[in-house]
Amino acid sequence: MIYLVGTTGFPNYGDELIAAAWLRYLAEAAPDTDVWLDCPSPGPAGVLLGGIHPRARFTDTFWRLCWEAPGDGPWETAAWVRRAMHHPGMACRWVAGIELAARARIVHVIGGGYVNRIWPKHYGLLAAAVGAVERSGGRAVMTGQGLSPAAADAAPLVRELAARFELADVRDEPSERLLGDVTATGRTGDDLFLGIGPHLYRRPEDELPEVVLCLQSDLLEIPRPALASFVTGTMRAWGVTGDRIGIVEGIPGVDRAIYDLVEPYLPGMRFYPFSDIWANGLPAGPEQVWLSTRFHPHMLAAAARASGVAVPVNPDYYATKHRSLTGAGSGWTLAEPPAVPERPAGGGFDPAALASLREGKAALALKIYS
Structure with a gap:
């Protein structure tokens, strides 16, 4: 049995695509193997992702353990969760799920930026993976992890847990630096590089907007009206009217809030x-x-050779994410609101650079599942 751990089902466009990429890969590499995906919202995840792998099922055991753990800090959560994996009676409502995970041949914490200071209880996910393979004798791996910014005093904990993984792959330089001298560390970038392909895009004959926006209203360190002002000012400076603009939603509802603010001033979007x-x-x-x-629209649009500007609305979190792509050759620039950026024209990823990123992630997948 393969046991995946991810943050799917909310839904969040990038998180769903990462899980879909691994399920699609396993449908080719291990179609006859039972695959469980442990995620915070298994019902919606099952609707969105069910059918990609013929033997995939969904649960939320590790997440439930993190939420149940006393205290809010990484150390307290990780210690309690790891003990509960060995002594399921501590979490008697989830004994069946714990026993299931403890039979896994591979426990794979798939990519994303969900184990860090913003969500300190999620450090328990790493502890759950370690506890599961301590019982099963299987292998624990993590891929495409964005571990920055780390919670206060959590770096030693992360290194201690990561050292018990057979493979600890991250997506950005600060996360790699955080793991320090953990011998199994690698950096192949975000896990979505595994799954980029034509199936993620509109049909070639579909008409596309000249300019596309993706504007979140969560995790902002600037007020929503300030982001709306920046966007409308930028569109006016670029000479773009609403009828030439499309706006995409990464998280339902959350990414409509800024649209509702700017639509009266850019009608026709x-x-x-x-x-x-x-x-x-x-x-x-x-x-x-x-x-x-948002990060994954940056990645996918740049992979489609679109020019772009990334707007890091949270310097400690989103700036690291976007820089991991610009550093890998996305060709995008980074904005610094309220300053209006120049309209970019450099295109996205060079095809050879994108191919190299995809090949690196494919080689990592083969290393795990061969």
Whole structure:
């Protein structure tokens, strides 16, 4: 049995795509193996991702243990969760789930930026993975992890847990630095590089907007009106009217809030809800210009050769994420609101650079599942 751990089902566009990429990979590499995905919202995840792998099922045991753990800090959570994996009676409502995980051949904490200071209880996920393989004799691996910014005093804990993983792969330089001299550490970038392909985009014959926006309203360190002002000012400086703009939604509802603020001043914009881009693909392609606060739209639009500007709305979190892509060759620039950025024209990823990133992630997957 393969036991995946991820933050799917909320839903969040990038998180769902990462899980879909691994399920799709395993449908080819291990179609006859039972695959469980442990995530915070297994019901919605099952609806969105069910059927990708013929033997995939969904649960939330590790997440329940993290939420149940007394205290809010990383050390307290990790210690309690790891003990509960060995003594399931401590968490009697989830004994069946603990016993299931403790039979896993591979426990794989898939990529994303969900184990860090913003969500300190999530350090318990690493402890749960360690506890599971301590019982099963299996292997624990983590891939594409964004561990920065680390919670206060959590670095030694992360290194201690990571040292018990057979493989600890991260997506950015600060996360790699955090792990220090853990011998199994690697940095192949975000896990979505495994799954980038034509199936994620609109059909070639579909008409695409000239300019595309992706604007979140969560995790902001600037007020929402300030972000709205920055966006409308940038569009005016670029000479772009609303009828030439599309706006995509990464998290349903959350990414509509800024649209509702700016739409009266940029009338005619086309709104692409999450449900639309999940079903029909991202409206991204060459010759476009993007402005995105979110990370995975940056990645996918740049992979489609679109030019763009990334807007890090949280310097400790999103700036690291976006810089991991610009450093890898996305060709995008970083904005510093309220300053209006120049309209970019450099295109996205060079095809050779993108191919290298995809090959690196594919080689990592083969190393885990061969």
